[in-house]
Amino acid sequence: MEKLILSVSPHISGKRTTQSIMLDVIIALIPAAIASVVFFGIRSLLVICVCIATCMLSEFLFEKLCKRENTVLDLSSAVTGMILAFNLPVTIPLWQAIFGSVVAIIVVKQLFGGIGQNFANPAIAARIVMMTAFSGTMTAWVAPNAINKAVDALSTATPLVAESKGETPPSYLTLLLGTHAGCIGETCAAALILGGLYLILRGVISWHTPAAFIAVVAIMSFICGKDALYQVLSGGLLLGAFFMATDYSTTPSTKWGKIIFGIGCGLITILIRFWGNLPEGVSFSILLMNILTPYISKLTQNKPLVGEAKV
Amino acid sequence: MKLHGVHVPHMKNTAECKGVRMPVPAAVTIPMAMHIGKPAKLIVKKGDTVKLGQLIGEADGFVSSNIHSSVSGTVQKVDEMVSSMGAKVPCAVIASDGKQELYEGIKPPEPTDFDSFISAVKLSGVVGLGGAGFPSFVKLSVKELSKIEHVVINAAECEPYITSDTRTMMDKGEYVFKGIEAIKKYLGAKHFVIGIENNKKEAISRMKELSAKTEGVEVHVLPSMYPQGGEKVLVFNTVNRVIPKGGLPLDVGVIVINVTTLAFIAEYLETGIPLVEKCVTVDGSAVKEPKNIIVPIGTPIKDLIEAAGGLKADPAKVLYGGPMMGLTVPSMDEPVLKNTNAIVVMDKNEAKQHKTTPCIRCGACLNHCPFRLNPRDIAHAYKMGDGEALKKLCVDLCMECGCCSYICPANRPLVQTNKLAKIKLREYLAEQKAQQEKEGK
Structure with a gap:
């Protein structure tokens, strides 16, 4: 008879693994990816694939180089690649997309210790680096070609830019469907909401952050005399609220921590959108809140159930 | 406020299996430490003839417990073994004569007051049968009886696989209530709560049926959420009190007692037969016929497995208790203990340990x-x-x-x-x- 295994309890474990969580996130992102291919053409699929491949490859090579345990199969780098691609315009030169992916994985994630150790969301930090480095190509948004072939590849204002310039804004339906100019994965509000709900129902993310984030944007827009629904459906808000402000390692873990994080993101977004020089502030708001995460976590620690000694 | 927990698979495959008595094993190994506290003093020597229920280990010190022979036969040897807690303790190996003759000295105790009740419980050798193994008489020796506001009867049985407490409620329901009467009478407690997880429908209806006839007993159906049967969790969820860190349930006016322990005490008051056998759930992916088996304490695990039809796969891991908090057993020769409520035998697949990967701070x-x-x-x-x-x-x-x-x-x-x-x-x-x-x- 073989030797019996001796180990410390528990002897069973739940089914969820890091890999299955990341797979769920990828599944949740797929509707928006499909929408982007439908609206922006096959090139958006190319950009998504290039980003995913570069992210996974950078992670693989870096960990090989540093003789770290290889984590490429946990799919977290694929998620980063997908989200980064969602934040790029479809016309982005591929070498710039590759550059961004390398920055995301190596500079923002691996140099800080790899999965779970980075303080900033890799996709967001990389996007901001790209915004600064390639401000021209990063804002070369085009109108969806499937809808209007004539203006294909012509730079068009996104809804938020259009609004700030006083042009006629698109209708709610356009915003919901995503048939307007914008980054690859941020335009189709319906697909993003679908993906977000999937993650919430699967228990991968909790509803607290997205709810607080979106609610604050809506309420503040209303108070500032803007169209609340328009503000919620346009820009990168839904993508940010459901997929980037819910990243595990860069956001607080407790219920109240998540709510505070969401409120903070909402307020900064509104500040940038209404009073800043940039048309959109979701990325910056999440990055700034990432920096505050350790403090929020400290403030919102769960209180152990110590009880009081009865006299 | 709600306490968190996890949803574990129930796997209560044996809930319908009434405990069956297994054939008397050829020999039993009875260690002197099957409880929390000081090991008992071994009082038999090699060659002694012992009978079923005869005292072989005497409680040593206050927190300790009596230990009785679970078979009739001859003491084969007096030895030392490593207990389930990891310490070396003396043990007696008793060869059974197969007759299971009852010790002559056994007669029902006739308690008249608190003190005689406590000493009866002490003599019975009963310990917390839910798994903790804390000597029950110590727990019941309450100095100020007026402090007891609630008695919480732990019938949550939240561990996967285990159904021995379920069987107690189904098969010995009346003893549970006789136990309640005894606690009422000798400890003066008035309010009883039986906490059961909602996945035990039949046990719940049996308890409800019996509680209708008894005053002051409430059946509290709890969600099936592990660790519902943890003492502090159960007290919080039934009577909404927080046992302070490092404190006892009594600090908040509560006594918690396992349902099988309580039923045993009542049975002991009637028969006078000390704790010599246990109803044990035998289950797990490697067991051929999972069932509940009534087994003499000290029986080697392999004999118990034999009584459950043997194994259908090579065993990879054997547990005392359930898969969430059970202890792994080094060999199939280890004995069934007083506080053993289940033996789970896992095959290679079930015992597989998943690879540890870096923390992703998911919270x-x-x-x-x-x-x-x-x-x-x-x-x-x-x-x-x-x-x-x-x-x-x-x-x-x-x-x-x-x-x-x-x-x-x-x-x-x-x-x-x-x-x-x-x-x-x-x-x-x-x-x-x-x-x-x-x-x-």
Whole structure:
């Protein structure tokens, strides 16, 4: 008879693994990816694939180089690649997309210790680096070609830019469907909401952050005399609220921590959108809140159930 | 406020199986420590003839327990063995003559008051049968009886596989209520709550049926959420009180007693037969015919497995108790103990340990801890050797239920780290105390 295994309890474990969580996130992102291919053409699929491949490859090579345990199969780098691609315009030169992916994985994630150790969301930090480095190509948004072939590849204002310039804004339906100019994965509000709900129902993310984030944007827009629904459906808000402000390692873990994080993101977004020089502030708001995460976590620690000694 | 926990698979495959008595084993090995506290003093020697129910180990000190022979036969040898808790203890190996002759001295105790009730419970050798193994008479020796406001009867049975408490309620329901009457009579307790998880429909209806005839008994149906049967969790969920850190249920006016322990006490008051056998759930992926078996204490696990039809796969891991908090057994020759409520035999597939991957800071551990601890930060503080941080994180509150390890998607050994961190904290506190004393001088 073989030797019996001796180990410390528990002897069973739940089914969820890091890999299955990341797979769920990828599944949740797929509707928006499909929408982007439908609206922006096959090139958006190319950009998504290039980003995913570069992210996974950078992670693989870096960990090989540093003789770290290889984590490429946990799919977290694929998620980063997908989200980064969602934040790029479809016309982005591929070498710039590759550059961004390398920055995301190596500079923002691996140099800080790899999965779970980075303080900033890799996709967001990389996007901001790209915004600064390639401000021209990063804002070369085009109108969806499937809808209007004539203006294909012509730079068009996104809804938020259009609004700030006083042009006629698109209708709610356009915003919901995503048939307007914008980054690859941020335009189709319906697909993003679908993906977000999937993650919430699967228990991968909790509803607290997205709810607080979106609610604050809506309420503040209303108070500032803007169209609340328009503000919620346009820009990168839904993508940010459901997929980037819910990243595990860069956001607080407790219920109240998540709510505070969401409120903070909402307020900064509104500040940038209404009073800043940039048309959109979701990325910056999440990055700034990432920096505050350790403090929020400290403030919102769960209180152990110590009880009081009865006299 | 709600306490967190995890949803574990129930796997109560044996809930319908009434306990069957197994053939008398050829020999039993009875260790002198099957309880929390000091091991009992062995009072038989090699060659002695013993009968069923005869005292072979005498309680030594206050927190200790009597131990009786579970077979009639001859003491083959007096030996030393490593107990389930890891310490070396004396044990008696008794060869059975197969007759199971009852010891002549056995007669029902006739308690008349609190003191005689407690000494009867002490003589019976009963310990917490839910798994803890704390001598029951110590728990019931309440100094100020007026402090008892509630008696919580633990029938949650939240561990996967185990159904022995379910069978107690189904098959010995009347004894549960006789036990309640005894506690009422001798301890003066008035309010009883039976806490049962909602996955035991039949046991719940049986208890409800009986409680309708008894005053002051409430059947509290609880959600099936592990660790519902943890003492502090159960007290919180039934009578909404928080047992303080390092305290006892009595500190908040509660006594918690396992349902099988209670039924046994009632049965003992009637028959006078001490704790010599247990109803044990035998289950797991490697067991051919999972069932509940009534087994003499000290029976080797392999004999018990034989009584459950043997194995259908090579055993990879054998557990005393359920898969969430059970202890692994080094060999199939180990005996069934007083506090054994299940033997789970896992095959290779079920016992497979998943690979540990880096923490992704998902927060599942801290959002599922019943006591709201933060296993993630505890692991970090332990790694850093930071005793002060461990003190602030209250790691000594951890009951080692295993929710954190179970839920962790990275399969990190969190509860294991908690155990190590507790030791670290104890060392740190001792150091701190020594330091203070030195400064005081």
